[in-house]
Amino acid sequence: MADHYEVLGVSREATPEEIKKAYRRLARQLHPDVNPSADAAEQFKLVTHAYEVLSDQEKRQRYDLGGDEGVFGGAAGFGGFSDIFETFFGGGAGGGRAGRPRSRRERGQDxxxxxxxxxxxxxxxxxxxxxxxxxxxxxxxxxxxxxxxxxxERCDICGGAGFLQRQVRSLLGNVVTQQPCGACQGYGTTxxxxxxxxxxxxxxxxxxxxxxxxxxxxxxxxxxxxxxxxxxxxxxxxxxxxxxxxxxEPHPVFSRDGDDLVATLEVAMTDAILGTTTTIEALDGPVDLELRPGVQSGEVLTVRERGITGLRTSRRGDLRVAVHVVTPTRLDGRQRALVEELARRTKAPRPRLAEFQQGLFSKLRDRFRHG
CATH class of the missing domain: 2.60.260.20 (Urease metallochaperone UreE, N-terminal domain)
Incomplete structure (x- = not known):
């Protein structure tokens, strides 16, 4: 049994590129069109089989360990000289090839x-x-x-096919295997x-x-x-x-609820009692708001179509402004006296639990969710 490295004329430490160059050089010398002798045809088979083993890293490792990749089946194992000729240089009596070379042009990545x-x-x-x-x-x-x-240029190893074929004998008979040409990586050209x-x-x-x-x-x-x-x-x-x-990015004042914009308006207690008008700066310009006398915390003022334009529609959402009445925490003597006088005059009831109100609860829920 011939040693594959000796057949190709390379050392056992040869790189894949050195193995490829040695095979290409020998294949040109032993090509049937160049050297029609029977000895050259037999040598061509040995060279080709040696390259198939040593150009495949996994097969080469098994061969170096003494595996069965070194077994060469002779002419019968490759289906005769005409199959070899067709596989590597095209033509011959075996008819057309299966498959086609890879295209170098591929779709780019996203x-x-x-x-x-x-x-x-x-x-x-x-x-x-x-x-x-x-x-x-x-x-x-x-x-x-x-x-x-x-x-x-057309690959002179696979004849432009982009792949190499060989037949191996098995218990089921002759099996044809096909793999990309190592010389051109399956493109059929170099x-x-x-x-x-x-x-x-x-x-x-x-x-x-x-x-x-x-x-x-x-x-x-x-x-x-x-x-x-x-x-x-x-x-x-x-x-x-x-x-x-x-x-x-989050906005320091406005938040989003679908296509609606939501904000919180802080209102002084006196303005909440007496009512007032104010102007706020929305994302697309000023907006005038009117607060009725007695406005309560949690009430929501809605400004139609001052929200976000819908992604799939031309309609704009609304601007919803939740009222938050700010109770003063520090009063001077005069201010406290005025508030006490107001309390005596209004005779406000003592704090107590109120009956559940669905509308009020929803407003408060939205107030704390978007405030």
Whole structure:
């Protein structure tokens, strides 16, 4: 039994690249079109089988440990010279091949960019120019992967098929196995002169600007999809998609309930008693509010269509303002006397538990939830 390393003329410590080069050199010398002798055909089989074992890391390890990867089945194990000729150099009496080479052009990966918005940006939507670090088409080779003026060449190991076949004998008879060609990685072609800019990838890393209109009504965690704006694929393949993940920063005054904006209005006790008008600054401009005399804590003032524009509708939500009556904690003598006089005149009842009121409970619940 011939030693695979001796057949290829390499040492047992040879690297995969050295093994590949040795096989390519011997295959050219023993190619049936170059050397039609019977000895060359037999030697070609030995060289091919040795390369199949040593180019596969797992098989090579088993062979080095004395495993059965070193058993060579002879001409019958490979189905005869015509099968060898067809498998590695095309043509022959065996008919066509199964499968086809891989394409170097593949779809690019999707990309994800996170953008932070203020709550005010969500009311009507906003525009952003985003810097994206991603793969773009190589301008030197325009995705061909080759140095300008050169092109891919058909692999002379698999004859452009992109795969290698062999037949092995088993208890069930002859079994045909197929694996990608190690010389061309299944592409059927090699690139002798890779592009110096992209190193044969057809794409390079670069920063580019992507303009995106973010619609109104988006929420934190929502992802917007921009088809075809992601990474360009290997060898100039189609772009993947770009996803924009939105994060809305909390606002110190307003919070969100669906498409409604919610805020809390602190009202002095005297204004609550007498009633007043005030102007607040909403996210899209000033809003006038009128407080009736005797307004109570927990009451909600609703301003129609001053909330957020819906994501899937042009209608705006409402602005809901919960009233919080502020009771003074420090009074001077004059102020305390006036309050005591008010208490005597109004003859207010002593504090007591009130009957349950569904409407009041809901207002208070919303007040503490959104306040």
């Amino acid at each position: 990309a994800l960019v996170r953008v932070t918005l203020e709550l005010g940006d969500v009311v009507f939507g906003t525009h952003r120019d985003l810097e994206v670090d991603t793969a773009v088409l190589c301008e030197t080779c325009n995705g061909s992967c080759c140095q300008p003026g050169t092109g891919p 690139i002798p002169h890779p592009c110096p800019t992209c190193h044969g990838q057809g794409r390079v890393r670069s920063r580019r600007t992507v303009s995106v209109d973010i619609p109104a009504g988006v929420e934190s965690g929502l992802r917007l999809q921009l088809p075809g704006s992601g990474e360009v694929g290997p060898a100039g393949g189609p772009n993947g998609d770009l996803y924009i993940e939105v994060q809305v």
